[in-house]
Amino acid sequence: MNDFWKEAGIVQGRExxxxxxxxxxxxxxxxVLTFYTDVDRLEKHLLEFSPRDAEPITEFIKGIRxxxxxxxxxxxxxxxxxxxxxxxxxxxxxxxxxxxxxWMKNNMRRICEQV
Numbered sequence: 001m002n003d004f005w006k007e008a009g010i011v012q013g014r015e016x017x018x019x020x021x022x023x024x025x026x027x028x029x030x031x032v033l034t035f036y037t038d039v040d041r042l043e044k045h046l047l048e049f050s051p052r053d054a055e056p057i058t059e060f061i062k063g064i065r066x067x068x069x070x071x072x073x074x075x076x077x078x079x080x081x082x083x084x085x086x087x088x089x090x091x092x093x094x095x096x097x098x099x100x101x102x103w104m105k106n107n108m109r110r111i112c113e114q115v
Contacts, residue, residue: 003074
């Protein structure tokens with residue numbers, strides 16, 4: 001998204017900090033659930049935190065990885081590379097379109113109810 005922000009004039013003169021952690025949730029028992037920005041680290045932590053929920057955790061992580069593959073090409077990159085990225089994007093939508101629609105209908109409440 002950084003390329004789009006540059007094109008829109010949003011990032012100029014601003015410092016962006018990439019955080020390792022998105023949020024922490026502390027339960028009544030004192031255990032802390034951390035949502036890491038690194039998907040592999042997040043998956044490992046979630047599975048250690050609640051091994052019995054391996055199936056929904058795995059589905060959740062698959063959904064994140066699927067979305068990460070949708071990398072929008074910027075007008076700043078050379079035309080051939082931009083066209084290749086566009087082709088990959090379209091192909092990704094063809095392959096994962098139905099899965100993406102399923103995830104777009106979800107919200108955190110619905111995900112938690114499924115666990």
